[in-house]
Amino acid sequence: MHANVHVIGDATGQANFKALHDPFWVRWGLVGVAVGFIVLFLCVPLGLVLYQAFSKGWQAYWTALAQPDAIAAMQLTLVVALITVPLNTVFGIAAAWAITRFEFWGKSLLTTLIDLPFSVSPVISGLIFVLMFGAQGWFGEWFSAHDIKVIFAVPGIVLATIFITFPFVARELIPLMQEMGNEEEEAALSLGASGWKTFFKVTLPNIKWALLYGVLLCNARAMGEFGAVSVVSGHIRGVTNTLPLHVEVSYNDYDVIGAFSSASILAGLAIVTLVLKSFLEWKQARV
Amino acid sequence: MSILLNNISKNFGKFAALYDVSLEIPEGELVALLGPSGCGKTTLLRIIAGLETPDFGRVLLSGEDKTEQHVSRRGIGFVFQHYALFRHMTVFDNIAFGLRVKPRKERPTEAFISKKVHSLLELVQLDWLADRFPDQLSGGQRQRIALARALAVEPSVLLLDEPFGALDASVRKDLRQWLRNLHQELHVTSIFVTHDQEEAMEVASQVVVLNQGRIEQQGAPADIYDHPANAFVSKFIGQTNVFDLSETESNWLQRAGILAEKPQGIFAHVRPHHIDIVKAEETSGSPVTLKDWQHLGATIRVELFNPQHNGSGATLFAEMPNERFKQLNLNKGDRVAVHIKQAHWFN
Numbered sequence: 144m145h146a147n148v149h150v151i152g153d154a155t156g157q158a159n160f161k162a163l164h165d166p167f168w169v170r171w172g173l174v175g176v177a178v179g180f181i182v183l184f185l186c187v188p189l190g191l192v193l194y195q196a197f198s199k200g201w202q203a204y205w206t207a208l209a210q211p212d213a214i215a216a217m218q219l220t221l222v223v224a225l226i227t228v229p230l231n232t233v234f235g236i237a238a239a240w241a242i243t244r245f246e247f248w249g250k251s252l253l254t255t256l257i258d259l260p261f262s263v264s265p266v267i268s269g270l271i272f273v274l275m276f277g278a279q280g281w282f283g284e285w286f287s288a289h290d291i292k293v294i295f296a297v298p299g300i301v302l303a304t305i306f307i308t309f310p311f312v313a314r315e316l317i318p319l320m321q322e323m324g325n326e327e328e329e330a331a332l333s334l335g336a337s338g339w340k341t342f343f344k345v346t347l348p349n350i351k352w353a354l355l356y357g358v359l360l361c362n363a364r365a366m367g368e369f370g371a372v373s374v375v376s377g378h379i380r381g382v383t384n385t386l387p388l389h390v391e392v393s394y395n396d397y398d399v400i401g402a403f404s405s406a407s408i409l410a411g412l413a414i415v416t417l418v419l420k421s422f423l424e425w426k427q428a429r430v
Numbered sequence: 431m432s433i434l435l436n437n438i439s440k441n442f443g444k445f446a447a448l449y450d451v452s453l454e455i456p457e458g459e460l461v462a463l464l465g466p467s468g469c470g471k472t473t474l475l476r477i478i479a480g481l482e483t484p485d486f487g488r489v490l491l492s493g494e495d496k497t498e499q500h501v502s503r504r505g506i507g508f509v510f511q512h513y514a515l516f517r518h519m520t521v522f523d524n525i526a527f528g529l530r531v532k533p534r535k536e537r538p539t540e541a542f543i544s545k546k547v548h549s550l551l552e553l554v555q556l557d558w559l560a561d562r563f564p565d566q567l568s569g570g571q572r573q574r575i576a577l578a579r580a581l582a583v584e585p586s587v588l589l590l591d592e593p594f595g596a597l598d599a600s601v602r603k604d605l606r607q608w609l610r611n612l613h614q615e616l617h618v619t620s621i622f623v624t625h626d627q628e629e630a631m632e633v634a635s636q637v638v639v640l641n642q643g644r645i646e647q648q649g650a651p652a653d654i655y656d657h658p659a660n661a662f663v664s665k666f667i668g669q670t671n672v673f674d675l676s677e678t679e680s681n682w683l684q685r686a687g688i689l690a691e692k693p694q695g696i697f698a699h700v701r702p703h704h705i706d707i708v709k710a711e712e713t714s715g716s717p718v719t720l721k722d723w724q725h726l727g728a729t730i731r732v733e734l735f736n737p738q739h740n741g742s743g744a745t746l747f748a749e750m751p752n753e754r755f756k757q758l759n760l761n762k763g764d765r766v767a768v769h770i771k772q773a774h775w776f777n
Contacts, residue, residue, distance in 0.1 A: 179591070236727060308487035324516035326512060327508050327514050327515075327516055327517070328513075329481055329501075329508070329510070329514065330501075330508065330516070330576075330579075331516070331527065331531070332481075332501045332502045332515040333479060333481070333501050333502070333506060333508040333580075334502075334527055334531065334579070334580070334582075334583055335502045335503070335528055335531055335583055336502060336527070336528075336531040337502060337531070340531050344527075344531070345516055348518040349517065349518060351450060
């Protein structure tokens with residue numbers, strides 16, 4: 144009897160094992176397709192960027208990057224990110240807090256609106272800002288009367304970037320804060336902590352990895368955004384060109400080394416972002 | 431600190447969670463807010479704490495109106511149903527939290543905090559867990575740490591929301607006893623919420639029964655059990671057999687011994703231990719059939735079937751000591767007669 148039970152157990156075990164696994168050729172076929180795609184569409188272009196950037200050697204690469212226009216583009220990109228990312232971090236936390244902690248009329252509409260920048264084409268977003276702040280725009284007259292330049296100037300680029308990168312932080316925080324609930328915060332308040340202390344000692348430590356993840360994605364997009372910024376910037380060399388715009392302008396001028404050396408900086412940024420992103424994902428999974 | 435609630439009402443949208451609740455709790459009591467789920471007991475507790483604001487009514491602690499005061503300034507200790515321990519802090523830091531967030535002028539020294547935390551850990555008998563994180567503790571341990579954390583700020587009122595709700599049965603039994611002893615040691619006015627009437631009767635010195643946002647009865651556990659104010663309390667506290675006069679033949683009730691005089695209501699509620707069984711040969715008593723029985727430890731619960739009853743209440747439960755049941759020497763299907771010793775009448 145005992146032996147019998149064992150035999151039956153083994154037999155069903157094997158049957159299950161086979162039933163749960165696809166044939167060899169299906170498994171390796173799928174893996175092959177996936178890897179082939181990644182190589183063809185991600186690795187080859189990335190390699191090509193680096194190959195083109197260094198096609199005339201290190202010297203040419205550094206010379207291209209040291210051009211005043213390239214340096215100005217990098218500086219502008221950094222300035223835009225330095226303004227946009229902190230602002231959207233604060234906005235994102237505020238929006239996530241409002242949505243997950245309070246009940247109010249129009250809450251689901253707000254939740255939908257946060258995703259708006261993802262669903263609107265960046266070019267349209269840029270055009271909206273031109274329509275609002277451009278010389279013929281709604282507020283254009285008022286701004287030109289006060290001698291404030293928004294469109295074809297840095298403020299316009301910052302505004303467009305803020306709009307485009309708004310969802311990243313909020314979208315990371317909302318599901319996490321919904322899942323955590325607010326009991327820990329209520330506990331902190333009942334123990335006599337003020338609102339600020341509760342936020343810094345209880346809420347922030349609990350959301351910090353998701354927050355950093357959102358900030359990272361927000362930063363990557365802020366530095367890499369092309370469409371919306373392209374519409375509002377006016378492509379003034381050394382003044383309103385961000386790094387992605389500088390790549391385009393150089394390429395159009397047949398300055399291959401200039402275009403690809405700047406592109407390699409953006410590619411490097413993407414790789415750093417990917418590494419940090421994996422680290423943060425690993426960290427979040429452990430919390 | 432005594433607690434006084436005056437005409438508290440609270441609505442969530444169109445749902446009335448509490449309706450005109452007034453309640454007085456003297457200092458030093460251990461009170462259970464008891465009721466079925468959705469009766470408003472947790473809302474009432476959160477209103478006392480200041481985690482919820484009432485739509486109408488006042489909350490007075492020690493005679494002072496605290497209705498508008500923020501939760502962080504009320505001096506209450508709140509223990510959450512799911513403990514709400516700070517997951518990124520050690521047990522030590524969790525308990526020290528309330529002392530460390532005090533304004534600089536009132537904040538004690540780290541040495542004092544450390545002493546205080548360790549004395550609290552000894553009080554909850556978990557001193558060896560100081561360096562652990564909450565997710566490394568069992569449910570019962572988390573509950574006791576949550577209690578130690580609430581006690582660290584020396585609250586004048588301790589509020590516990592379903593303190594044993596998420597624990598398994600054996601841990602729950604131990605913790606009930608432990609909470610009772612702790613209360614006797616500390617004498618801080620405490621209120622806990624529960625839907626388990628046994629738990630309320632066992633732990634509390636005062637029980638407040640709530641139903642659909644209203645208080646049905648308040649009193650000592652024995653009082654509530656022996657003198658239920660209405661049909662809801664009678665049915666909610668302990669087991670009850672309900673006889674509906676319109677459905678049960680009055681002849682049957684007369685012979686059982688509860689219709690000697692004029693009926694005092696429409697429904698007669700009878701506790702199982704107020705029903706006595708005798709063998710059918712004896713002349714008095716009302717006839718029933720013995721359906722089944724269950725051992726409940728020292729007592730036996732006997733399931734009886736009343737053939738002369740038309741309606742839902744045809745099954746009766748009686749309870750008696752083991753010895754008595756053995757003496758009767760009965761089998762399933764036997765005809766027996768019942769005597770009802772006491773009944774509560776309700777309309």
